[in-house]
Amino acid sequence: MKQATIIISFLLLSILPVKAQTDNEIIANIEKASKEMTSLQCSFTQKKQVSIIDEVITSSGVLYYLRDTKLCWEYKKPYSYKFIMNGDKVMLKSGNTVNVFDTKSNKMFSQISKLIISGVDGSGISDKTRFDVSFATKGKDVVVTLVPKTKDIKKMFSEVLLHFDVQGYFIKEIEMIEPSGDKTDIILTDRIINKSIDEKVFHIE
Template structure:
């Protein structure tokens, strides 16, 4: 009986902690995120990426540095456990896997273009405007807004069944969760953000 009471208390707490946003709240939130994205010229941050696989108990943790410069420069620089760089500059997607380099043009490949838009939009918040490729729902949890994103594109959906973005009270993305059909989840936590600080041009050179 005591266990049942604890379960009921836990469920009622979750219902209280997470609340759906009203249409007016959603409109205001999207407006605030757009305003923040418009004033964001550069972003530098550390990130921790945790990969959780459904069939394996151990987690894979990676760490690195993130750089963003408006409008179309983005760099994910993995430092641990190995060097790996994803660099987006305009329509060019550069990958450097410990010295093994490759480049793809996102305009000539629609899927790569959508992935590029997904990556940059997850950082600057503009992904919420992409109603052509995604459906959105919104929850309020304490001082955070959690946006659940459902890809419409069948190819993207094969990669990610659902994407969750967690916005802090400054309307900046603090956590991105990529959930696969298999149940595997990649969680990226963005930490120690520095806004509108000059980034050397060398950072975005392939």
């Protein structure tokens, strides 16, 4: 029994540092890729699972991101809707209706913008003040699980999962799980990284 305990202890000791090192490597790789990424443009598909109607609501569009606080999140289907964040300003455009907000005065948009950006540029993984962070590998992906610590985010999401591809350590999927268990899955495709983007894309009317 004593021998078995010793062997198990050695096994655990030999595994733990490797696991810790792997997590550190993952963080370092994602942070390195994040630092090197100055811009991103891609298409996205958003799938919202709704249990009360037992259905998935699908939307799609394009995303433009310029480091650090410029984001254009444009839905093309099922209808046109544009969300532009440029510094502290957020513009929402639906059809001909345009609304401009200050992120400082609109908590929900502020939280959503921060979440999207922390997912897109990977900064969420080192944000220990707002999230408990854990890592796992799933096939060819590294999955980073963010469990919100702050009351405001907790009300919206119980967990946020960021999927990075192991090759480039760039974000490819964001899963947002609500307290009710319903889930929003955003899959990024056709990613173009570090190619210049016209500033007009982020223009706030």
